[in-house]
Amino acid sequence: MSGSLHRIVYCSRNALAGSAASVSGEIRDILALSRANNRRDGITGALLYSGGVFAQVLEGRLDAIEGAFERIQRDPRHRDVTVLQIAPAGPRGFPDWSMAFAGDSAGRSDPATAARLAEALADPDAVGGEELLDLLRDLVVREDEWALAS
Amino acid sequence: MAALLDRATARRTRRAAPKARARRPVPTLPCLALDGLPQAVLVFDAKLRLLLGNAGLLGMLNVPPALLAGRPRLVEALAAGKRFSPEALRATEQVCAAAVARTDGVEETAHLDLANGLSIMLRLRRIGRCRWVAVFEDVTEFRATESRALALALTDPLTGLANRRVMRERLGTVLAAPSGREAAQAAVFCIDLDNFKPVNDTLGHPMGDALLRAIAGRLRAALRGDDLIARVGGDEFVVIQEAPGPEGGVDAVAARMVDLLGRPFILNGNLVNVGASIGYALSPADASDPDALLRCADLALYQAKAGGRRGYRRFTPEMEARARARRLLEQDLRKALALSQFELAYQPKVNLRSGRLAGFEALLRWRHPERGLISPGEFIPVCEEIGLIVPLGEWVLRTACLEAAGWPAGVAVAVNVSAPQFEEPRRLVGAIGGALARARLDPQRLEVEITESVLLRHGAATRDALHAIRRLGVRISMDDFGTGYSSLTQLQSFPFDRIKIDRSFVQNLLDSAESAAIVRAVAALGASLGIATTAEGVETEEQLARIRADGCTEVQGYLFSRPVGAAEIGALIASLGTAPTPRLPVEA
Ligand SMILES: Cc1cc2nc3c(=O)[nH]c(=O)nc-3n(C[C@H](O)[C@H](O)[C@H](O)COP(=O)(O)O)c2cc1C
Helix, strand or coil, X not given: CCCCEEEEEXXXXXXCCCCHHXXXXXXXXXXXXXXXXXXXXXXXXXXXXXXXXXXXXXXXXXXXXXXXXXHHHCXXXXXXXXXXEXXXXXXXXXXXXXXXXXXXXXXXXXXXXXXXXXXXXXXXXCCCHHHHHHHHHHHHHHHHHHHHHC | CHHHHHHHHHHHHHHHHHHHHHHCCCCXXXXXXXXXXXXXXXXXXXXXXXXXXXXXXXHCCCCCHHHXXXXXXXXXXXXXXXXXXXXXXXXXXXXXXXXXXXXXXXXXXXXXECCCXXXXXXXXXXXXXXXXXXXXXXXXXHHHHHHXXXXXXXXXXXXXXXXXXXXXXXXXXXXXXXXXXXXXXXXXXXXEECCXXXXXXXXXXXXXXXXXXXXXXXXXXXCXXXXXXEEEECCEXXXXXXXXXXXXXXXXXXXXXXHHXXXXXXXXXXXXXXXXXXXXXXXXXXXXXXXXXXXXXXXXXXXXXXXXXXXXXXXXXXXXXXXXXXXXXXXXXXXXXXXXXXXXXXXXXXXXXXXXXXXXXXXXXXXXXCCEEECHHHHHHHHHHCCCHHHHHHHHHHHHHHHHCCCCCCCEEEEECCHHHHHCHHHXXXXXXXXXXXXXXXXXXXXXXXXXXXHHHCHHHHHHHHHHHHHCCCEEEEEEECCCCCHHHHHHHCCCCEEEECHHHHXXXXXXXXXXXXXXXHHHHHHHHCCEEEECCCCCXXXXXXXXXXXXXXXXXXXXXXXXXXXXXXXXXXXXXXXXCCCCCCCC
């Protein structure tokens, strides 16, 4: 069971204070460390940051993603963690990303996304893990196109 | 060729040896004999001068060979090897001097920790009139094994945290150290998980164990490396923080632990939420004795739990006072039944249709010898906690039945039965039957009142008990109707004889449209189900008029009478009694 592919989807509230620039600096640090750790642990996924809310998908072996999740839980840089999904998963949703990123600090802010994330935090039953997963997949792909186009 | 040369050199050395011994104070021959030993061995004189040393002295202790020639002072030779810290040198010198001073031939020993991490056992003994031998033995490996064994006995094997004994010892050491007046010397946190048992019960012990390990990890993440974390019970932890800094900082530490432990866990694919409550106390401000300090933190924890979960509280002296008052109350309560300090008061219920006295509700009173009357709100919860509620409830049943047996035939008595009494349903049914039989009271005249919480507690077993009570001929009413959260469902689960509408609705009847609607709806519901409805807490004529219009069948409240003692019952029955009361003209 712990060897098969699983997925965790959660969202949390940013606990970083400071200017937008220092927050995006912190997020860059988080991403760099996450990518190194996740590559080591066979984890793929995506992180979204919008309107002060993080949403993250972690996919990999159950023991690996549980280990990463527990480390992430001990991180004071965010709080109010709400788990939307922990379940066995089919094929990976982000096979090519050790941690893809989409969000405000990439230079774009999407009010609709931010509002949906806030809803997910307020009422985890209202926004399912699947919906958030789709949202992230969509954003990451667009991000990619956007990066290519620019 | 090389071998030949070697042999030649050896011969020359041997031949030269006697001469060398005469000239040099540190002879080499005895060294050769000692060189095979794994220990460093040296011989010194009464002035602590080094006379002789073996290879270990050069290897293990790094003493430069050149030094050995000049009868150096022992500590200088050791210092030159740079393995000894100043403290270790001082200790060595002291113990050597002590060995020299000894006349009884007993060994002196000392433990030395060297700069390179070696742990050394030093033994000293006299070997001649003016000669002493010092043996330095490397016991690093042994000590490591020993400390591993010790650690194993001192830690909780599940989480690797310290156990209660270690925690208690550390606290003793910390508090014994001298401290400044201003700064806090230590903070003690008592931590209790809010929701551990259900997790353990529903997901199983292996999951409970995994959770405890994860909890230990979160606590480590929330604390400094030198804080002591101990697991002192199934789901109880104690943290000792030395020199915790300013008070706001201690609050922040408590908040961080509450925060981290309150975050979700994912364990083997299961999402688990627990959460923790924390109480803390500071030394020397709150207490300076280990047990007292732990008690303070524990009292604060108790308050944190009582004040809703997932929070922290600092100890305050009021908590101590409250705990003491509570202990006294407990002690007094345990004696109260035997000392006949309980009594019953009775409040009449009047039938709105006939205008006559329908019966009385028996209300428990405690007349404390010093404090006077104590409200049931204060002592009933304590009775429930200390297990006194069942015998007390039985006393109420017996007494109410006996007193009611002396009243006119049409007057009933209602007795409140609480949830804990339903935990032993057979005992309860037996007690009711016994009370009726002893008083020779017609069962029709006894009514048992229960609240919704009773049915919520253990649904099926309680319903069975209620049916058994009903079979005795006793009537059953639902008290405080509308205050629970599934009132209507509860009504469906048992055919009650009466619904008592909670006083809060009656009191708001004239000001709150909602309360008015609820009273009307319950009265109508009762009428359609054929269940009597009693409005409690009626205090004014206006309320009475409204209640009558809504169709309630009975009323109870100060408008008719406050609860009265058994002695005044006769007079009250005479005034309300069998004749219609002046206030309640019989309806046409
Ligand atoms: C929103 C958020 C997402 C994170 N995602 C990851 C992640 O995917 N992988 C990871 O290893 N660390 C992640 N971290 C960082 C961890 O909290 C933690 O700092 C890190 O795993 C520690 O790694 P180390 O033990 O190698 O120092 C994240 C932190 C935050 C605040």
